Amino acid sequence: VEYREMDESLANLSEDEYYSEEERNAKAEREKKVPPPPPQAPPEEEVDSEPEEPSGVEGAAFQSRLPHDRMTSQEAACFPDIISGPQPTQKVFLYIRNRTLQLWLDNPKVQLTFEATLQQLEAPYNSDSVLVHRIHCYLERHGLINFGVYKRLKPLPTKKTGKVIIIGSGVSGLAAARQLQSFGMDVTVLEARVS
Structure with a gap:
């Protein structure tokens, strides 16, 4: 490291005295071209970067990678009577499907039987036991409920x-x-x- 003493007159130069006329003009041009920073938005309370996961029956469909508000093409193929029926029938199907998924996800370590599903469905959705049975069998066959390691209730x-x-x-x-x-x-x- 080399130490040099600086001439007193050079040490106290202002920017105007230090830079040449050309350097000052170039610097002024660069400053003109740089856009001013955008005004900062008022600080908000903590903003979550991730959207919240839905809960309830919508969350059960989401966790099962199914749309909560419409039938999949596979479901439409397996339930042609429902897809071609009136809109209220499709809404009943979707509620029973999503509620059955929710019942399974609430306790995935124990087999979800048809009887338990029917018993836990709210009225009036539990009135059509044939439809509930069809939906339960579909979900079980396609591996959406009763999969993995769980306690079997039926042999x-x-x-x-x-x-x-x-x-x-x-x-x-x-x-x-x-x-x-x-x-x-x-x-x-x-x-x-x-x-």
Whole structure:
């Protein structure tokens, strides 16, 4: 590090004296081109950057990745009588579907049976037990309720409806085997043997 004493007259120069006329003009031009900063908005209370997740029956549909206010194309294919029916019928379907999803998500460690669903549905939605049963079976078959590891309240079906072989006993293979067994299928899981 080198230390030099500065001439007293140079140490006290103002900006006008230090810069040449050209440098001062160039600096003034640059300052003109820079737009003034936008006025700051008045400070608000903490703004959440993430939108709030819906709750209730809307939240249950959201967590199940379904629209809460309309039927999916798959549901329309499985329930043609509902989709072609009047709007109030579709609203009843949507409420029963979303409420059933909510019942499952409230306690996903215990099997949600049709009887429990019917018992917990509010009137007048519990009056059409056939529709409730169809919706419950649809949600169960498509893996929206009663999936994963949960306590079974009803025993597995004794009459096997088909045979399935699953190759691979990893997490996915075992989860698939468990789900297919709950549908009443005879499941065999195969895994390679290391020699």
